[in-house]
Amino acid sequence: MARIKTDKNISRKDVIVTKAASLFREKGFKAASMRDLAEAVGVEAASLYNHIKSKTELLHELCFSVANRFLQKIDEVEAEKISSIEKVEKLLRFHINEMIHHYEEVYVSDREWKHLADPYLSNFQNQRRIYRKRFAAIIESGIRNNEVKKIDAPTAVLIILHAISGIESWHRSTQKISASELEENMVTILVGGLTQ
Amino acid sequence: MARIKTDKNISRKDVIVTKAASLFREKGFKAASMRDLAEAVGVEAASLYNHIKSKTELLHELCFSVANRFLQKIDEVEAEKISSIEKVEKLLRFHINEMIHHYEEVYVSDREWKHLADPYLSNFQNQRRIYRKRFAAIIESGIRNNEVKKIDAPTAVLIILHAISGIESWHRSTQKISASELEENMVTILVGGLTQ
DNA sequence: ATAAACAGCTAACGCGTGTTAGCCAAAAAA
DNA sequence: TTTTTTGGCTAACACGCGTTAGCTGTTTAT
Structure with missing residues (x-):
């Protein structure tokens, strides 16, 4: 069970948002999938939804x-x-x-x-x-x-x-x-x- | 059965390409669907493939x-x-x-x-x-x-x-x-x- | 040590996508 | 006028998408 790594004062949500920025920049918002994002974060897609709404x-x-x-x-x-x-x-x-x-x-x-x-x-x-x-x-x-x-x-x-x-x-x-x-x-x- | 209207020297493919430009500009390539394009052209999605490959x-x-x-x-x-x-x-x-x-x-x-x-x-x-x-x-x-x-x-x-x-x-x-x-x-x- | 909150997992859903197959009518060529 | 080619149609496919439900392990607070 792979946890999202965080330092102090950086929430897991912030980690996700930052990786999302990188991915959206690279592929475009529509072309970047939540499964891509999950992989970048090191977690399964569904797990992202413990931290974000959509x-x-x-x-x-x-x-x-x-x-x-x-x-x-x-x-x-x-x-x-x-x-x-x-x-x-x-x-x-x-x-x-x-x-x-x-x-x-x-x-x-x-x-x-x-x-x-x-x-x-x-x-x-x-x-x-x-x-x-x-x-x-x-x-x-x-x-x-x-x-x-x-x-x-x-x-x-x-x-x-x-x-x-x-x-x-x-x-x-x-x-x-x-x-x-x-x-x-x-x-x-x-x-x-x-x-x- | 709605035909794509063309003037002389403008192929049906050109009509599609032009409408595609407009649609891709408006929504982005990924977000624009072939069904959107078909509607803009005035035809069913499958019919587009008589003129284009993909x-x-x-x-x-x-x-x-x-x-x-x-x-x-x-x-x-x-x-x-x-x-x-x-x-x-x-x-x-x-x-x-x-x-x-x-x-x-x-x-x-x-x-x-x-x-x-x-x-x-x-x-x-x-x-x-x-x-x-x-x-x-x-x-x-x-x-x-x-x-x-x-x-x-x-x-x-x-x-x-x-x-x-x-x-x-x-x-x-x-x-x-x-x-x-x-x-x-x-x-x-x-x-x-x-x-x- | 126990309970509560957190953060991960698998499985699956409904939906929209690009594209193909097969058919039929209209237009063009004979 | 008949034949051929062109350009539509409906139906359906396989697939990837965002997201949810329900469960389990892990961390934190009591």
Whole structure:
């Protein structure tokens, strides 16, 4: 009888959620089966249900824990007394680091949220929409202050957020530049693209 | 007995492939069922098999037809006698327009290729790797000629390609700016980010 | 030491999946 | 007009899925 191994302060559920992130990232939510997950965890499929309610619950947890971290950060950044472009750069760097250090979760939240079921789905979409509007508002204020080129702010947000998800390719690549080099390159190109 | 409607020069198979692109984009390859597809086409599921070999064949066709268009374009661009940054801009504009006008196919090829089976999978991955290397080589030559900032070329490619896939969000948004405005904004930000 | 709570197991369920076989009508070719 | 080819249909298959029931061993608390 194989038990799920845990250290202190890491519940068995957390172990399952983490493995789920890895599996959902690798295969996609629909293609990853509970039997796959069970094997990754080292247990029979049915045993998982002593710790979780459903497969979808795993997706909820992943998507919303990621979303909450970003919402919390934008709260923090908005409140700071710095220029708009500095706010953009802070958010950008945060996104990059989240994508580097919590790759699997962030990736899954980004790509697999479609498979959430209502009411979580609408909820998630709303949060996302609002987040992007707030991000765009920062850029717009940067345009008004002549810190940023006259561009369409929602388009800029879209470019930034999707560019960041490209870090996926960096993770997969065999000859990686260092994480900090990656961060600096991305900031150079993207912040450089907004300013003049 | 409902027949699949076709105009001249559009085979019934093409109708199926096109509907499949739309469905795979909407639900994801795994989540889209052949019964869904049949309904979209206006026919029973089994009838599809008079025109196609398998569900996966649909994915092959989509992925490789998109990939081939990009490979053909980069052949063409590489051969032109223009500056490196102009080559980058040409490729960028081509990508943007493909994403705008062949949204569903390009999106599916981008996001769902993981579900290809070998040998198509390795093949596709190879083509992708090579394409990106060629793109990076153009940027590197731009750096050598001082047309482009001193940045990591593979990172630049990754940013550009993923930023373009953000056009997905533009398609979904209700208050769209025009396609040409979108194109100009993206070029401004991305080419601007590489140069100066 | 005993009881309660926890965490694993096997077996099985109902359902949706991709796909095939076999048949028949409509369209195209003769 | 007859024949052949094409493109539908219904029925059914085998399989993998998420999940539940019921049981047993193990850990924790009393």
